[in-house]
Amino acid sequence: EDQVTQSPEALRLQEGESSSLNCSYTVSGLRGLFWYRQDPGKGPEFLFTLYSAGEEKEKERLKATLTKKESFLHITAPKPEDSATYLCAVQPLGGGADGLTFGKGTHLIIQP
């Protein structure tokens, strides 16, 4: 069974304090790994898709990386507006719509 585990569940950082969020996955062949940002009371907002080990993608202060077993979302010099829940999801090879598996998210708080 496909599994996605995100850690930590919650993370509190000071503004400017860089850190990483982890997404560990078990899947029978990976088609894609997705990262989303979700603000309170809103739907998830797409950030990145990664397809193969070694791939990296960046957007502003965020950088996502992928290995064969996990993905990291690195946050460099975060600002209070980066506070949100970050969700990770995987899609296995050969999987259809029901093959998307989500983690439970990391709740990130950036204090000024």
Next chain:
Amino acid sequence: DVKVTQSSRYLVKRTGEKVFLECVQDMDHENMFWYRQDPGLGLRLIYFSYDVKMKEKGDIPEGYSVSREKKERFSLILESASTNQTSMYLCASLNGFSSGNTIYFGEGSWLTVV
């Protein structure tokens, strides 16, 4: 810009009422989804549709049904609402499953059943 619109953001319904949640996407996507999101449980798939009039059960279909009469519109129906269906409901759409495609979400519908 990609747009998935959920018609109702906040609803309060009584136990036993029939509830309709509507979702429209403007991207001509084939696949549409309904999830519910609860604290500590994450996103759980209720139903999905890969074409007009086609539907498949997700992980938690009990107590729900769906309708897809037009490609752009996917409706979630609670036949007889119960308090354990109080949740945030998220609609999403996706154009196929090849590399390069992304699932896009709506803003969510908060349903409270009293």
